[in-house]
Amino acid sequence: MKGLLLFSADQLWIKQTTEGPSWLFDVDPLAFDLAEPLSVPTEAGEGVFAAESAEAPVPGAERMRLRTLFDLVAPQRYAQVGLASQLLHWRRVHRFCGACGMPLQRHATERAMICPACSHIAYPRINPVVITLISRDDRILLAHKAGGVLPFWSLVAGFVEAHETLEQAVAREIAEEVGLRVTNIRYASSQPWPFPNNLMFGFTAEYESGEITPDGVEIAEAGWFGRDDLPPIPSRVSIARRMIDAFFAST
Numbered sequence: 001m002k003g004l005l006l007f008s009a010d011q012l013w014i015k016q017t018t019e020g021p022s023w024l025f026d027v028d029p030l031a032f033d034l035a036e037p038l039s040v041p042t043e044a045g046e047g048v049f050a051a052e053s054a055e056a057p058v059p060g061a062e063r064m065r066l067r068t069l070f071d072l073v074a075p076q077r078y079a080q081v082g083l084a085s086q087l088l089h090w091r092r093v094h095r096f097c098g099a100c101g102m103p104l105q106r107h108a109t110e111r112a113m114i115c116p117a118c119s120h121i122a123y124p125r126i127n128p129v130v131i132t133l134i135s136r137d138d139r140i141l142l143a144h145k146a147g148g149v150l151p152f153w154s155l156v157a158g159f160v161e162a163h164e165t166l167e168q169a170v171a172r173e174i175a176e177e178v179g180l181r182v183t184n185i186r187y188a189s190s191q192p193w194p195f196p197n198n199l200m201f202g203f204t205a206e207y208e209s210g211e212i213t214p215d216g217v218e219i220a221e222a223g224w225f226g227r228d229d230l231p232p233i234p235s236r237v238s239i240a241r242r243m244i245d246a247f248f249a250s251t
């Protein structure tokens with residue numbers, strides 16, 4: 001396989017085909033900014049690259065937001081787009097050394113940028129996020145984010161802080177955002193979340209005590225919902241939806 005994925009900020013250039021959106025273009029990666037290999041090129045120089053372009057690579061190409069594409073294609077196909085997006089975001093924000101300010105260079109043997117002056121190495125950054133399905137008998141806690149940007153209700157989620165276990169992050173986020181204590185915190189599954197560079201760790205937990213008290217900053221509203229009274233929930237490709245579906249399939 002060879003080809004080039006082209007991004008314009010947080011949008012991907014795609015071409016609509018009868019089989020859905022396609023994004024691998026047969027153009028020279030070296031003609032574009034930040035050309036980044038996604039796979040090891042063969043001796044013939046073939047491989048898949050990602051790069052940036054504000055111009056359409058071919059006539060008829062259009063821009064699509066990554067989040068929109070995420071809901072349209074299978075996770076296996078989306079993985080290539082997610083990897084490309086995360087690597088380009090990393091390259092955009094690692095042009096200079098964070099220690100001494102010199103322009104960074106490509107590391108000779110690793111997927112990394114290295115400083116020629118002080119040897120500081122910058123690897124692609126991944127931010128861990130915990131997302132938790134809290135159950136109370138046959139109901140689950142769903143929350144609606146503050147700000148009104150998302151049209152659905154979802155599970156409580158938040159970033160892991162420095163020197164915190166994933167389980168500690170689960171308990172802290174739930175206490176902060178909805179004022180509850182939980183017990184029986186268990187790892188469920190994970191999902192790369194390239195908006196722009198998160199890794200979602202999915203957990204389940206059981207309600208222990210407390211009254212739902214949305215923090216009003218991250219969470220505007222929250223409540224307990226059963227199988228028959230669910231509000232709008234996230235699309236099927238998201239880890240949140242997969243955990244919600246798995247809970248109601250098992251109860």
Ligand SMILES: [Zn+2]
Pocket residue numbers: 097098099100101102115116117118119120
């Ligand atoms: Zn440096």
